[in-house]
Amino acid sequence: MSRQRVSGQRVSGQGVSALLEMRGVRKSFGSQVVLRDIDLVVEPGQCVVLIGASGSGKSTLLRCANLLETVDDGVISFEGEDICDPRVDADRVRGRMGLVFQAYNLFPHLTALGNVTLALRKVHGVDRGEADERGMAMLERVGLAEKAGARPDDLSGGQQQRVAIARALVNGPGLMLLDEVTSALDPELVGEVLDLLTGLRDEGVTMLLNTHEMGFARDVADTVCFLHDGMIHEAGSPEQVLGAPQQERTRAFLSRLRT
Amino acid sequence: MSADGWSPSAVQLDREAYRQRRSVRSAAIAAASTTVLLGGVTLAVVTSPGWERVRETYFSWDKAVDSFPAVLDGLWLNIRVMVVCAVVIVALSLTVAIMRTLRGPVAFPLRLLGTVYVDVFRGLPLLLVLFLLGFGGPALNLSGLPRSALFWGCTALVLSYSAYVAEVFRAGIESVHPSQRLAGRSLGLSSTQTLRHVVLPQAWRRVLPPLMNDLVSLQKDSGLIAVLGVVDAIRAAQIETARDFNYTPYVVAGVLFICLTIPMARATDWYARKQGFHGAGGMV
Numbered sequence: 170m171s172r173q174r175v176s177g178q179r180v181s182g183q184g185v186s187a188l189l190e191m192r193g194v195r196k197s198f199g200s201q202v203v204l205r206d207i208d209l210v211v212e213p214g215q216c217v218v219l220i221g222a223s224g225s226g227k228s229t230l231l232r233c234a235n236l237l238e239t240v241d242d243g244v245i246s247f248e249g250e251d252i253c254d255p256r257v258d259a260d261r262v263r264g265r266m267g268l269v270f271q272a273y274n275l276f277p278h279l280t281a282l283g284n285v286t287l288a289l290r291k292v293h294g295v296d297r298g299e300a301d302e303r304g305m306a307m308l309e310r311v312g313l314a315e316k317a318g319a320r321p322d323d324l325s326g327g328q329q330q331r332v333a334i335a336r337a338l339v340n341g342p343g344l345m346l347l348d349e350v351t352s353a354l355d356p357e358l359v360g361e362v363l364d365l366l367t368g369l370r371d372e373g374v375t376m377l378l379n380t381h382e383m384g385f386a387r388d389v390a391d392t393v394c395f396l397h398d399g400m401i402h403e404a405g406s407p408e409q410v411l412g413a414p415q416q417e418r419t420r421a422f423l424s425r426l427r428t
Numbered sequence: 429m430s431a432d433g434w435s436p437s438a439v440q441l442d443r444e445a446y447r448q449r450r451s452v453r454s455a456a457i458a459a460a461s462t463t464v465l466l467g468g469v470t471l472a473v474v475t476s477p478g479w480e481r482v483r484e485t486y487f488s489w490d491k492a493v494d495s496f497p498a499v500l501d502g503l504w505l506n507i508r509v510m511v512v513c514a515v516v517i518v519a520l521s522l523t524v525a526i527m528r529t530l531r532g533p534v535a536f537p538l539r540l541l542g543t544v545y546v547d548v549f550r551g552l553p554l555l556l557v558l559f560l561l562g563f564g565g566p567a568l569n570l571s572g573l574p575r576s577a578l579f580w581g582c583t584a585l586v587l588s589y590s591a592y593v594a595e596v597f598r599a600g601i602e603s604v605h606p607s608q609r610l611a612g613r614s615l616g617l618s619s620t621q622t623l624r625h626v627v628l629p630q631a632w633r634r635v636l637p638p639l640m641n642d643l644v645s646l647q648k649d650s651g652l653i654a655v656l657g658v659v660d661a662i663r664a665a666q667i668e669t670a671r672d673f674n675y676t677p678y679v680v681a682g683v684l685f686i687c688l689t690i691p692m693a694r695a696t697d698w699y700a701r702k703q704g705f706h707g708a709g710g711m712v
Binding site: 237264275 | 607608610611612613614615616617618621625626629630633
């Protein structure tokens with residue numbers, strides 16, 4: 170572990186200490202190029218929102234950041250370390266990020282509390298008593314303390330997604346990655362999840378997420394990035410990108426959403 | 429009338445009356461057809477010309493009581509063989525299944541080993557493995573290994589069954605959706621930890637019913653080690669039979685085996701339900 174830590178190089182050139190920084194990231198599946206030349210910076214405490222049509226590469230970008238996919242080229246530095254270096258211990262990096270999936274991906278054989286505490290106990294070496302305590306506190310935070318003993322199958326979609334957020338959050342990640350966390354939910358359940366995320370942003374949790382909820386993006390984002398065909402075509406404040414888009418493609422995408 | 433003031437409407441009462449009539453009629457038909465079938469078979473057997481002799485040879489109460497202790501004693505061996513073999517089989521087959529699901533070039537020798545093992549021992553008839561190991565094993569004179577027929581018979585059972593059970597486990601492991609692995613890995617769990625804490629517990633629940641089926645089968649096949657001269661329930665019954673050519677001890681052994689499997693089947697159902705496995709049976 171220590172050897173791997175030493176081998177990770179510091180790559181953030183500028184004085185600013187970006188938490189996550191992508192430079193020239195490229196990823197393809199077979200002959201299909203999904204990410205072409207991604208440059209992206211997430212500062213601590215920021216909320217960066219990726220928007221774009223289905224298939225534009227948003228989910229792949231998050232999975233690359235979590236090392237669930239291996240990039241073809243480019244540098245991803247997290248907390249100052251190039252995590253694409255094959256000598257880096259990917260499990261250690263993933264343990265410092267939280268990833269929430271579109272389809273929740275809760276473990277069906279474990280209770281809500283069991284889901285939340287698994288990584289605490291097995292990855293972070295917290296003993297059962299303390300893990301349960303921290304897990305309960307986190308379930309309390311997402312408003313599901315009374316569901317601690319319930320299996321995922323007995324929870325609604327919105328509740329499952331909140332458990333999934335708690336599961337990622339309880340490990341104290343430096344960065345939360347959220348992959349279209351509301352797109353599998355009924356409209357009335359979307360609200361409870363988005364309210365939770367807004368609360369997290371206000372608490373200063375750093376987030377990189379993609380969404381189709383433009384209203385939510387406008388409310389929470391510090392930076393909005395518009396992805397099209399594996400490239401970030403436009404990035405800036407939500408007022409800029411959503412309110413007064415400069416690029417033709419961004420305008421076209423947003424106008425399709427409104428009609 | 430219910431607490432909120434609801435009482436069934438005339439339409440609903442009519443539906444319930446109809447369902448009631450239907451279920452009474454179904455029960456009556458089932459009872460009648462069962463009686464006719466069982467009665468017919470019994471009548472055919474009992475009135476057959478040779479029935480008196482068959483009854484004396486296969487269903488002699490005195491002979492049954494007489495041979496019962498010896499057969500039961502043999503059955504105790506079957507039970508011990510089954511329990512010990514089942515534990516070893518689960519361990520071995522799980523190892524083989526995991527070997528076969530490993531990815532990457534590093535694991536190639538393990539995958540190959542697992543595949544060859546499964547191919548060979550699923551292809552060989554159990555009786556053949558029993559003969560080969562039961563007589564060949566002791567002849568090897570391996571130091572540290574017992575030379576008893578019981579030991580080598582159990583080894584043959586374990587090797588043969590593990591090949592089957594490994595495939596059941598492998599199917600279970602591969603039936604767990606890849607997104608579960610992703611979720612485990614995204615939390616920082618290592619590949620092994622994800623297998624141990626995420627994939628295997630789910631796979632285990634899914635394969636439990638077919639595994640219990642294999643266990644019942646093993647319990648019966650544990651009798652095959654009798655060919656090596658070990659005295660189990662079947663061999664004991666054979667010995668009892670040979671004394672006066674009355675075959676009742678075989679029936680006694682058969683009844684005892686059934687008495688073992690039925691509780692096991694019920695236990696399987698109960699355990700599967702407890703694990704939250706309902707399946708599609710009985711649903712719409």
